[in-house]
Amino acid sequence: xxxxxxxxxxxxxxxxxxxxxTYDHYLEEPGNLEIEYFSTFATERGGNNFHSxxxxxxxxxxxxxxxxxxxxxxxxxQDSTVFTGFKWENRFRPLKREHLxxxxxxVEYENINRADKTLKEVVGHDVEEDFREANGDARRDIEHEVxxxxxxxxxxxxxxxxxxxxxxxxxxxxPWEFGYAAGVSRPLSLGASAKRCNFCRQNFVAGxxxxxxxxxxxxxxxxxxSHYLAPALAWNMPSGWTLRLSPGFGLxxxxxxxxxxxxxxxxxxxxxxxxxxxxGGRS
Amino acid sequence: MKVVLAAMCICGIxxxxxxxxxxxxxxxxxxxxxxxxxxxxxxxxxxxLRANPFENDAKAMAAGRLLYEDHCAECHGGNAEGxxxxxxxxxxxxxxxxxAPPGTLFWVLTNGVVRxxxxxxxxxxxxxxWALVRYIKSLGTAEDPPPPKP
Numbered sequence: 110x111x112x113x114x115x116x117x118x119x120x121x122x123x124x125x126x127x128x129x130x131t132y133d134h135y136l137e138e139p140g141n142l143e144i145e146y147f148s149t150f151a152t153e154r155g156g157n158n159f160h161s162x163x164x165x166x167x168x169x170x171x172x173x174x175x176x177x178x179x180x181x182x183x184x185x186x187q188d189s190t191v192f193t194g195f196k197w198e199n200r201f202r203p204l205k206r207e208h209l210x211x212x213x214x215x216v217e218y219e220n221i222n223r224a225d226k227t228l229k230e231v232v233g234h235d236v237e238e239d240f241r242e243a244n245g246d247a248r249r250d251i252e253h254e255v256x257x258x259x260x261x262x263x264x265x266x267x268x269x270x271x272x273x274x275x276x277x278x279x280x281x282x283x284p285w286e287f288g289y290a291a292g293v294s295r296p297l298s299l300g301a302s303a304k305r306c307n308f309c310r311q312n313f314v315a316g317x318x319x320x321x322x323x324x325x326x327x328x329x330x331x332x333x334x335s336h337y338l339a340p341a342l343a344w345n346m347p348s349g350w351t352l353r354l355s356p357g358f359g360l361x362x363x364x365x366x367x368x369x370x371x372x373x374x375x376x377x378x379x380x381x382x383x384x385x386x387x388x389g390g391r392s
Numbered sequence: 393m394k395v396v397l398a399a400m401c402i403c404g405i406x407x408x409x410x411x412x413x414x415x416x417x418x419x420x421x422x423x424x425x426x427x428x429x430x431x432x433x434x435x436x437x438x439x440x441l442r443a444n445p446f447e448n449d450a451k452a453m454a455a456g457r458l459l460y461e462d463h464c465a466e467c468h469g470g471n472a473e474g475x476x477x478x479x480x481x482x483x484x485x486x487x488x489x490x491x492a493p494p495g496t497l498f499w500v501l502t503n504g505v506v507r508x509x510x511x512x513x514x515x516x517x518x519x520x521x522w523a524l525v526r527y528i529k530s531l532g533t534a535e536d537p538p539p540p541k542p
Contacts, residue, residue, distance in 0.1 A: 124463075124515050124516060126515075133515075135511075135512070135515045136511065138466075138511050139509050139511065140466075141466075169511075171509065172504060172505075172506045172507075172508075172509050172510060172511045172512075173506050173507065202506060205503075205506050205507055206503040206504075206506075206512075207502055207503045207504075207512055207514050264514050264515065266518070267517040267518070269515075296517060299517035299518065299519050299520070300455075300517075300519050300520070301452070301455035301456070301458070301459055301519060301520040301523045302455055302458070303451045303452075303454035303455045303458070304454075304458075305458060311517075311520075347462075378466045379466070
């Protein structure tokens with residue numbers, strides 16, 4: 110029952126941004142667990158369209174440290190469904206207070222196979238043709254990668270501006286690869302409602318993301334890279350659920366022509382307390 | 393496959409260890425102490441002097457109550473007299489808070505007290521943070537009865 114109790118715990122009305130790829134500087138609240146499911150459908154010219162999906166378990170370890178565990182999988186149409194690996198991500202807030210630009214340090218370890226198609230970040234020379242390989246072949250090649258990001262984010266008059274600089278290294282003999290993501294978002298209304306409501310404008314946050322690769326250490330350029338522009342919308346419901354939707358459009362011939370992303374998440378308070386009780390701690 | 397399972401186990405153990413370590417750390421940092429309200433004194437004068445635009449707005453108070461339930465009650469308690477458990481926050485009905493200028497409370501909400509467990513709340517738009525301040529100030533000290541729910 111203790112293990113199940115997070116699913117019956119009091120949900121929190123979240124205040125999530127609509128981004129799928131870009132990170133802002135807001136960390137998970139201490140002791141809270143957010144369970145998130147995301148999907149990406151992508152068209153593939155010269156290959157089979159695919160649907161990738163991942164689950165995130167995001168935990169607020171402290172007010173300055175959020176830790177997150179991912180499980181990734183994908184289905185390629187006319188091919189197969191495969192589990193593609195897992196990731197462990199940590200975000201750290203180095204500064205005590207809010208500033209004009211707020212930095213967050215991001216460190217991630219990835220254990221994924223080459224069949225991974227989540228497009229959670231686009232780096233190096235990631236291009237559409239990389240995704241044509243059959244799952245049976247691609248899944249055999251396991252990649253151990255470290256990803257570092259500098260997340261910069263500002264909030265002013267309800268607008269959030271976030272810029273992410275990405276560096277990723279395959280721990281085998283491969284060069285550092287670079288990428289970027291940037292996003293802007295704003296709630297449809299800044300005011301607060303005196304009543305709980307599902308469809309109040311302040312529950313909706315609209316935004317726009319752009320992300321892509323910047324080559325690698327040997328060829329830091331836009332040559333043979335892919336880039337995407339994606340409007341995004343989040344609906345934060347008073348019940349604690351958040352829904353996100355984002356159609357994405359490839360900006361050059363190396364990009365998938367169209368991506369459709371959607372996601373659902375729910376924040377649960379008191380998870381840290383529950384784990385502590387499980388191991389004999391007191392409330 | 394064995395390598396993947398082993399790596400997943402290691403990551404799972406590390407994740408669990410990080411949760412437990414963080415729990416212990418938070419517990420120490422949020423333990424009641426005399427300087428728990430010290431952050432209030434660090435608000436710059438410019439921030440302290442800001443007036444609440446919703447000072448006399450009853451609707452803002454009702455909105456602030458909902459925001460409080462969603463974002464603050466978990467740590468500070470349903471009646472704002474301080475939370476229980478790992479994420480316990482100080483009482484917001486203490487004289488230090490109730491006598492603080494609205495601008496000071498707004499500044500603390502915006503910046504959080506990150507090293508002591510309170511996250512930044514600048515993700516809430518300014519009008520919502522002011523509504524929260526309006527509600528918190530309406531609570532009075534622990535000796536006063538809480539305001540009736542609308």
